[in-house]
Amino acid sequence: MVGTKVPINLRDSTGDKMPTFDSEQEKLEFIFTCKGKGLSPDQMARGSDLLFIRSQDLLAVYHQKGSGRVLSAWEALQAFGVDLLYEAVVDGSAILVSTKEEPARTIARRRKDLGLSNADIAKYTRLSLEDIHNLEDPKRRNPIQHLEIMARCLGLDERRIGFKPGSGGDNQLAIRLRNLKSSSSHFTPGTVMKFNEAAWTIATQYRLTSWLNAGEKPFWETNFEADNTYGDASYPAWQRGYYLAGQTRRILGIGHDEPILNLRELCNKKLEIPLLQMPLSKDIAGATLANNDDRGIVVNILGSNNNVWIRRSTIAHELGHLLWDPEQNLNRLKVDHYEDFDRDPEYFLRSHDFVEMRANAFSAELLAPRDASVEEFKRTDLRHVMEKFGVSFSIARYQVWNGLKRVIHWDSLVVDDILATDDWVGRESFTVDYFRPESVPTSRKGLFAFLVVKSESANLISEDTAINYLGCSATEYHQYKDLIFDIFQ
Amino acid sequence: MNIFRQKYPAREPNLERLKNNSELILLTEHNGLRLLAVAPMSNIELGLAPLDQSDRNGVNKYLWVIMTSHVPMVMEFEKTISDLGLERATHTNLTGGAPAHCAGELWFKDEATIWFSGGSSRYRPESSGQLTDVVASFKSCGYRVISFGWDEGADQPARFYRG
Numbered sequence: 321m322v323g324t325k326v327p328i329n330l331r332d333s334t335g336d337k338m339p340t341f342d343s344e345q346e347k348l349e350f351i352f353t354c355k356g357k358g359l360s361p362d363q364m365a366r367g368s369d370l371l372f373i374r375s376q377d378l379l380a381v382y383h384q385k386g387s388g389r390v391l392s393a394w395e396a397l398q399a400f401g402v403d404l405l406y407e408a409v410v411d412g413s414a415i416l417v418s419t420k421e422e423p424a425r426t427i428a429r430r431r432k433d434l435g436l437s438n439a440d441i442a443k444y445t446r447l448s449l450e451d452i453h454n455l456e457d458p459k460r461r462n463p464i465q466h467l468e469i470m471a472r473c474l475g476l477d478e479r480r481i482g483f484k485p486g487s488g489g490d491n492q493l494a495i496r497l498r499n500l501k502s503s504s505s506h507f508t509p510g511t512v513m514k515f516n517e518a519a520w521t522i523a524t525q526y527r528l529t530s531w532l533n534a535g536e537k538p539f540w541e542t543n544f545e546a547d548n549t550y551g552d553a554s555y556p557a558w559q560r561g562y563y564l565a566g567q568t569r570r571i572l573g574i575g576h577d578e579p580i581l582n583l584r585e586l587c588n589k590k591l592e593i594p595l596l597q598m599p600l601s602k603d604i605a606g607a608t609l610a611n612n613d614d615r616g617i618v619v620n621i622l623g624s625n626n627n628v629w630i631r632r633s634t635i636a637h638e639l640g641h642l643l644w645d646p647e648q649n650l651n652r653l654k655v656d657h658y659e660d661f662d663r664d665p666e667y668f669l670r671s672h673d674f675v676e677m678r679a680n681a682f683s684a685e686l687l688a689p690r691d692a693s694v695e696e697f698k699r700t701d702l703r704h705v706m707e708k709f710g711v712s713f714s715i716a717r718y719q720v721w722n723g724l725k726r727v728i729h730w731d732s733l734v735v736d737d738i739l740a741t742d743d744w745v746g747r748e749s750f751t752v753d754y755f756r757p758e759s760v761p762t763s764r765k766g767l768f769a770f771l772v773v774k775s776e777s778a779n780l781i782s783e784d785t786a787i788n789y790l791g792c793s794a795t796e797y798h799q800y801k802d803l804i805f806d807i808f809q
Numbered sequence: 810m811n812i813f814r815q816k817y818p819a820r821e822p823n824l825e826r827l828k829n830n831s832e833l834i835l836l837t838e839h840n841g842l843r844l845l846a847v848a849p850m851s852n853i854e855l856g857l858a859p860l861d862q863s864d865r866n867g868v869n870k871y872l873w874v875i876m877t878s879h880v881p882m883v884m885e886f887e888k889t890i891s892d893l894g895l896e897r898a899t900h901t902n903l904t905g906g907a908p909a910h911c912a913g914e915l916w917f918k919d920e921a922t923i924w925f926s927g928g929s930s931r932y933r934p935e936s937s938g939q940l941t942d943v944v945a946s947f948k949s950c951g952y953r954v955i956s957f958g959w960d961e962g963a964d965q966p967a968r969f970y971r972g
Contacts, residue, residue, distance in 0.1 A: 350828070375962020377969070388962030407865070409826055412930035413965045415865045420969070422861075459972040464962050483862075 347406045352393065361402075366779060368393035372408065376423065376462050376482055379404060380413035389464045390784035394531070399479040416483050423467060423482035424458040430474045430489050431456075434516070435498040440509035445469050468788065475516030475611065477523065490612045493519060493652040500655065507655075511601050514763075515618070515653065518596050519609055521763050522616030524789065525594040528771040531780050538592035543571050546646040550674035557674035561681030564644050568686055577692035579709045582747045583632050587617065588767040593642060595635065597621050597752050598763035605661060606634040608641040608654045615642050615650075621752055621762065624658050628748040629712045629740045633661065633683050640682030641675075649675050661714070684715045694723035703735045710748075713738045756803060757796035764790060770808035773801045810875060813946040817939055819877050819908035822901050822931035831894050835905030841887035842903065845873060845880040848951035849920035854884060856916035858924035858955075859969045867916050867924075867969075874903045874932060875910040875943070882915070900931040911943050913966065922953040927966030940966055 349355040352364040359367070370393045371382035379400060382390050396405055400416070407414035417423070431441065438452045445452075447466060454460045455470050471478035475497075477488030497515060500507045529538065547564060551557040569576065572590060580586060587595040594616035606619040617638040625631040634656070641654050660676055688709035696705045697720045705716040717733045745753075751766035760769060769790055776786035787797045827833070836842040843853075856869030866885065873882040881903045883890075890898055900912040912932035916924040925944060927934035934940040937959035944956045957967040 350826075373963050375960050377967065377971070378960050378963040378965055380963040380965045383964070386962055386964030388964075404862075410828070410930065411928065412933055413928065413960075413963055413968060415859065415862045415968045417861050418863070419861045420971070461958075461960060461962070461967070461971055 344402050347402050351402070351405050351409050361397075365394040365397045368779075371782060372396040372405070374416065375464055376467060377415060377417050378413045379408045379416050381409060387463065389468070389788065390782045392779055392782045392785070394780045395479070395782065395785060398531075400483060418483060418485055421458045422485060423487065424456045424460075426476070426481070426485055426487050426489075427467075427470055427474065428456040430476060430487075430494065433491070433494040433498065434474065434512055435501055436474075436509050436512065441470070441473060441513070444510055444513045445473055465788075472517050472520045473513040475519040478520070488523075488612070490519065490610070490652065493609075493611060496652045500653070506601055506603055508601065511604075514598065514600060515607070515609060517761075518598065518607075518616070518618045518763055519611035519614075521596055521768060522594040522609060523611045523614045525616070525768050525771060526614045528775045528780070529592060532771065532774060532778065540591040540593055540643060544568075544643045547644045548646055550678055557678040558681035561640065561678040561683075562685045562690070564640065564678070565682045565685035565689070568639075568643065568682075569689075576689055577695065580687060581710070583635050583687075583710075584748050584751070584766070587635065587639065591639075591643075593617060593639075594768070595619065595766070596763040596768075597631075597749075597766070598761070603657050603659070605656050605658045606638045607656060608638045608645075608650055610647065610650060610652045617642060618763075627712065627738070627740055628745050629706065629710055629715075629738075630661075632687060632710055632744075632748060633712055633715050636683035636686045637661065637679050639686070640679035644682070645675060645679075684711075684719055687711045688715055688719045690719050690723035693719040697723075701735075702733055703737065706735065706738075707741055710740070710744045756800050757790075757792045759792045759796060760790045767808065769804050773805045776801075777805070810880065810946050810950070813875065813942055814877065814910050816942060817910050819910050820932070821908050822904065822906060824901070824906070824931070826930060827901075832899045832901050833906040834893055834895070834902055836881075836883055836890065836893075836898065836902045840883070840889050840893065842881055842883050845882050845950070848953075850917065851920065853917045853920065855919065856924075858916050858918075858957075861969065865968070869916060871915050871917070872898055872900055872903060872912065872929075873915055874900055874912040874929075875946070876904060876907070877910070885914075900929045904932075911939065913943070918955070921951060922955070923947070924955045924957070924970060926957040926968055927959075928968050929966075934966055937961070 348361050348364050352368045352370060354364055372391045373380050373382040373386045373388045374391060375388040404414050438449055441452050442449050447469060451466050455462050455466060467481050468478040471481045471487060475489055475493060480487045497512045501512050549560050551560045574580060584595060587593045596616060596618045598618065599622050600620040602623045604620050605625060609616055609618055617635060619625060619631060619634050625634055637656060641650060688711045693705050696708050702716055702720060705720060706713060713735055721730060721733060752762060755765040772786050772789045775781045776783055787794055790797060854869040857867050859865050859867035870885045871882045872885050873880060883898050883903060885897050887898060909932045911934055912929035913927040918924060925947065927940045934943055940959050944954050947954050955970060957970050960967045
């Protein structure tokens with residue numbers, strides 16, 4: 321009553337939270353206006369035309385206005401849950417943020433954990449310094465588009481920004497990236513943010529795949545188990561690598577002398593491992609990256625990987641890490657440099673780097689099994705070994721030399737031409753070289769783009785989200801979505 | 810208020826998401842219905858504005874509606890309304906489903922100071938300009954108004970105060 325002081329514990333003393341009206345099923349039927357139709361929650365959300373719009377702070381039913389992110393019913397339900405959607409429908413809008421300090425606090429903390437300055441982020445994202453400063457100010461309401469850009473370059477789940485403290489960021493990955501940045505001048509702030517964007521892309525690709533496959537686990541997760549054997553004096557790591565390559569071929573049903581004609585497709589479609597091809601610092605060949613439970617491969621398209629035969633061995637090397645190395649050996653992010661790929665096994669023996677020794681041997685044996693390489697060499701020559709198996713000069717040379725028990729002279733193994741043939745380039749580099757629209761970032765070209773278009777067609781994500789995920793314009797999306805779908809379908 | 814009423818004519822409530830007909834029951838003073846008077850307002854429950862998702866109703870939230878001749882208000886979780894089969898009041902419980910100019914929520918910081926939002930699924934302000942004008946109307950009644958403002962992204966009245 322007037323004149324009474326507000327009790328100190330006023331907020332705690334009340335029980336006036338919104339009461340629970342209905343069961344979850346009843347709430348869903350109310351939200352999606354499908355009462356009595358006997359639909360499952362998934363069917364209701366997937367079949368609904370209802371759209372939502374989110375801003376930094378609110379989720380609301382979309383009515384063709386607002387500058388926020390338009391979300392399909394399915395993606396809103398997946399991101400925020402039934403209670404929040406119910407509230408948005410009943411009350412017109414619902415508060416998204418978990419605390420008033422969010423999302424500013426999560427952004428500031430993550431940026432500092434990664435050792436990035438506002439200037440670093442401004443340079444990478446092209447957001448202004450003022451925009452970035454505003455994102456860390458809890459008194460501001462920022463455009464969701466700015467928050468999404470920031471989330472991606474910090475390796476956060478942009479859907480959870482503000483909604484969940486920490487926004488799904490992998491803390492161990494952040495620490496690993498900061499340490500790599502501190503230990504090498506080549507590992508620039510830009511490289512840190514590229515790997516964060518890669519982490520975001522990998523997580524998003526897994527999510528879309530899971531939605532499209534009704535939650536089934538990817539092939540590689542159910543068919544491969546980490547292998548802790550890195551050998552000893554009697555059974556060296558390279559020999560284990562050969563063995564694991566054979567096991568991989570067996571699991572994948574690839575014959576012992578059969579070339580792997582399209583490693584990109586094998587990763588993406590058969591193994592269901594996100595493979596991102598993108599420009600990185602020129603000394604980096606590739607990396608295996610874990611973002612929480614989501615693992616993927618990142619391959620540099622610059623430097624020696626310009627030659628797709630070398631790029632294939634990089635991918636195969638990373639596959640060796642991803643499929644067979646236990647998490648503790650990957651340490652969230654395993655970055656491989658070009659200079660390590662051509663090293664003799666003796667080098668790794670001396671440096672006790674058995675993880676790399678095993679992955680190098682795995683790569684060579686997976687792509688060009690020794691016995692089959694020797695057979696081809698005896699029938700033709702070294703160049704034909706390269707052409708048959710799609711491998712670099714280095715790999716063909718090692719496989720043949722080792723396969724022949726090193727009885728021939730190393731220097732006698734030469735070729736006139738080390739460049740990949742057009743058929744190999746076409747298969748392996750197709751998504752990088754010929755993808756349209758060109759404005760899509762290289763890391764999101766390929767299967768990721770297809771999954772985005774397919775998810776939008778299946779009403780799992782909104783067109784607005786699809787355009788945002790591809791980073792192109794609406795006009796470009798409309799012009800090329802059918803093409804993207806047809807090519808990858 | 811009349812200037813506001815002239816500028817923004819009364820409109821039918823948005824009943825797209827009517828849960829049941831009890832949301833159209835017209836509350837009376839026996840159910841805690843009050844008419845907003847010029848500040849300072851007597852016999853009100855002081856409250857606290859919402860902070861975040863887990864505290865989305867704040868403390869002692871009042872619903873208000875600008876009708877053609879008066880401005881009724883009621884506490885959303887007024888205890889006496891449960892007798893009517895209502896779990897909480899809605900804006901149409903203040904109008905009986907009649908046309909109104911605008912509606913929203915408020916919390917009394919003191920008798921003359923209110924935290925203020927245009928949150929309503931039935932008669933919400935339709936633009937930031939309309940929200941600004943309704944805030945001005947409450948100020949003209951003598952209230953110090955702490956408006957939550959307009960959320961451009963969602964194109965809706967904001968639901969809590971960012972500062």
